[in-house]
Amino acid sequence: MADRIVVTGLELWGYHGVFDHEKQDGQRFLIDLDIELDTAVSADSEDVADTVNYAELIDAVEAVVTGEPVDLIETLAAKVLGVVWEFPQPVAATVTVHKPGAPLSQKVADIAVTVTRNRPESTP
Template structure:
């Protein structure tokens, strides 16, 4: 039973950007993550060990946003995808990074980048030890 786990609006303060003032002052980034995986085992056992623990996922995503600065939110989104796909049960992940305080000299609501990555088709969820 393929399903999705969605984490929306995760906010963390990071120092990403191409300008010195973005690195010095930092700003809030908002992350949305959608994970596609088989949710049948968790539905059957009612055990968090049989799914992606979204609290731990949030911790990992925040660690990336608050961690090493990058110039582009495209790069940040790619690093966040690494976190999402760290669990071998995740088949596909989509991450959107919002930069609502981007240095744009016009009125705007949001700037965002969305990336999707699919796991290698040869991957099997029971290959955890092989990774």
């Protein structure tokens, strides 16, 4: 299947990281989503109920990223992926969590974790 919905550079403020100051002060995170699904039905029906409503998806991702802090962006990526599976249409998804302000002594443009998964058997 080659149909995709892609969200790039969703900018959110979160309180994730292993250091106390990251959980206290927070920092900017960027989220990329690449969702594989069949868009044939929604293309014919023009009914948003037949596809992933990306406005609802973004709201749900925002709730995760701005919500309860986690230590690792790997964990955050897994939680965001869990939001994708709340929609029935995706068959696979890739989530990238960027942490451009990661507290490092070296200068880097970005630190990111990318997770790609097929829909788990146990989800609708």
